[in-house]
Amino acid sequence: MNETINSMIKRRTIRKYKQEQITDGELNAVLEAGLYAPSGANQQSAVFIVVQNKDVIKKLTKMNAEFFGKDIDTYYGAPTIVLVLADKNKRTPVEDGSLALGNMYNAAYSLGLGACWVHREKQMFESEEGLALLKEWGVEGDFIGVGALTLGYPDCELPAPPARNDNRVFFVK
Template sequence: MKLETLMSIKERRSVRSYRKEQISKEELDAVLEAGTYAASGMGRQPAKMVVIQEPELIAKLSKMNGAVMGADSDPFYGAPTVVIVFADTNAGTWLQDGSLVMGNLMLAAYAVGLGSCWINRAKEMFESAEGKALMKEWGIADTYAGVACCILGYADGPLPEAKPRKNDYIVRV
């Protein structure tokens, strides 16, 4: 039994405050490799990950994401690394497959001592003209859609406490 894995699942939390210090290449590579091992429908692996560490581009993406939700705040919480997960919509399971990549990224981040958080609105960001232009610049085909952004960095403070699990989470039949 792999108890370490179960503990990581139970202990990982979304981090919404980051130190400015950039994460190491080794930590990033470990997290990205975990993403490549996510399960996918029929093993098709329709996801792609785009890694952004340039502060100016992160600021641009943050503004794009904030605009989708009508906010001026930084939806990336000052994280120094953003991994955008895309998936090819030609795969019937594109959203599920991309979501599994996101789960692996966040669990691996915790395992190597990084904070992470799932940031929504990637689909809307990359449906915009600005988003489509970035995808083209990055070599991402227009059949791909944004699944989510995974922000990464060193937590600036302790991890939040887990919320209590709801009583009716599991229904046994």
């Protein structure tokens, strides 16, 4: 089987990470995969905010958990978080950000990294606190939060792929 397709099939979500930080080379390879994701009309609306500062990760975790409604570590102790936002004024911002997240998710697996797609960034970056963080970080524009990608070295065995549900492919020839 083709190596790319094999990686997509074997990739699993990881929710337990070693505290060791990933290398800059690994991070840059994952980000490049996201930058080259397809986008509507090639508008490239997705932007990435890489967070490796432990205090900022704690703050983001608290914000995300509040919108989740549970006091848990929604970023699973990952040493790196990539927040994905997209320009609301472009044609397909959510789709563009989602494709970028998917590319990065698969790239992470291909490099031996663990990754998990996390939600609630939309709510986080519509809030006053989230908007203040964007301003503090120098991120200017009219953005919608699409999601986040946790990145790190897995501190667990890779789970086996669960069976796929039936009746999900239909052919019209």
